[in-house]
Amino acid sequence: MAAGAAQALPDVSPLEGGARLALAGDWTLAASRRLEQKAQEIVDFGRRSTFVTIDLSGVSRLDTAGAWLINRSRRLLAGANVAVVIEHARPEHDILLEEAAYREFPPRARGRISIVAELLSDIGRAVVSSAREFYRGVAFLGEFVSVMAFVATHPKHFRGTSLVAHMELVGLRSAPIIILINLLVGSIVAQQGIFQLMRFGATSYTVSLIGILVLRELGVLLTAIMIAGRSGSAITAEIGSMKMREEVDALRVMGLSVIEVLVAPRVLALVASLPILTFIADIAALFGGMLVSWGYGGISPVAFTSLLRDAIGLNTFMVGIIKAPFMALVIGLIATMDGLATLGSAESLGRQVTSSVVKSIFMVIVLDGLFAVFFASIHY
């Protein structure tokens, strides 16, 4: 094919007042840019004459690209007042030349605006869209609460099986990774605590450090972030692809509430699972801290437990646990809402999953900050 294309050079034999261009070889797309060069050569040769005969007898293969270029050259020459005749075209080439007749395609109107204007309009658009998103979020929360109220008064609509299935996915299946991560973080906090406090001879305070830090903040925060990344993304992708394949619309036309069928079981599963996972995470982190304190700091488990008992109270533990369901609610609502906002393309699905994870992690941290202020002000 490539060898044929190499002969595509038009063979010129000058006639009186005109030129005869004999084309040869393959005039196909496979010749790529060379084909365009040849077409340009036809025009360049032709311009010098008053009439041109294009002889196609040597063309072995012709495709739409070749036909298009021949037609375009013909049109360009006609524009320069050169008469063009095409000779010896095979019947199938004739049909092709006719199908690929040259026509102008209206150029797309593309408004050119300055970079500053574009930047400003982008900023404006971003502000408006985040405001709109916040509004949608609040509306979604309201809708969710009203559906929950309906389900509470009509227990028949409570989807127990679905709830349990999602709790298995969200809760049970993430337990191993959450235990592992919290065990490691507990160990690291213990090691750092012992290492830094050793200089002041205050190694035993490490236990207070671990107890308070893990129970109040780290346990719940790490778990919530893990769940936002692990389950939030899965929920968005699942609902998003259901939206793309019109499954969500199918539910809607059956007269079913999307919130009741798709959103409620997932969000409730998250709300129920996250406190349990937080508790497991707390235990894992404390256990990791205890192991390191024992091995690295020489604090025996018996001493560790008794020091821990002095350092923390039930309220320390509750501060972490109380936050969990609220974080779960935020993760679940953002994940489902972003899933439902997916449009038709694969790109849009990817964007929604990213935005869901980023937004839920951000909101989890914001929420944690608000709770910190709240608990500090009520001295809890």
Next chain:
Amino acid sequence: MTFSERDGSGAIGPHGDVTISVRDLVVGFGDKLVMKGLDLDVYRGEVLGFVGGSGQGKSVLTRAILGLVPTRGGSIRIFGKNRDSLPPAERRALEQRWGVLFQNGALFSGLTVKQNIQMPMRETRDLSPRLMDELAMLKIELVGLKPDAADKFPSELSGGMVKRAALARALALDPELVFLDEPTSGLDPIGAAEFDELIATLQKTLGLTVFMVTHDLDSLYSICDRVAALAEGKVIAAGPLETLLQSDHPWLKAYFHGVRGGRLAATIPD
């Protein structure tokens, strides 16, 4: 009487030049065999209609020929070459000589129609942006789409427009061989007839070889040069439609002389 492609080979081909040749193909999933020693020839320049009941493996065969499904035995030769034994570069060159229209279009959802059509050109050919634009617009017009469809995304198109856009993409590199998987499914009868006509016109002008999986009896009657029928993991009959209409195979009888097939068969003189 059932006859396989091999028994009646040679004479049936309009040109005798074989584009796809499948021999003794075995394809299976788990312990279930879908293709049990299948033989099939597609000749150059013909439109081959491929029929078979749902779940008989029409799509599996297409995917096996395209190399999307691993085979367990037999050989598939396309343009006279066995794809599995080709070095990667030649294999890619071979794959650029065919175009595929998937059943649901399989347009890239993140690209506009025009970008979809330009994708194969951009990736495999060195063309000026102007020529790529012009060729994409030409293809869009060839398949009967309006120019303003060029800048639309697949999610904004109707079912018929998706098929047309997907056909335009399949034709982007002016392939010699085109695979069409149920091209008229999901189109209204008028749209389907137009699409059949479009395929026939393009086949004539571009000299395409067309391998068409279809359920549409109208398409079989109007544009197919030859029809091959698949059942029980084999090609049970292949040849001009008239031959298949006279076949005694129970499935073929039910297919062509059933309630829907019978109406059309009656219009063809025996």
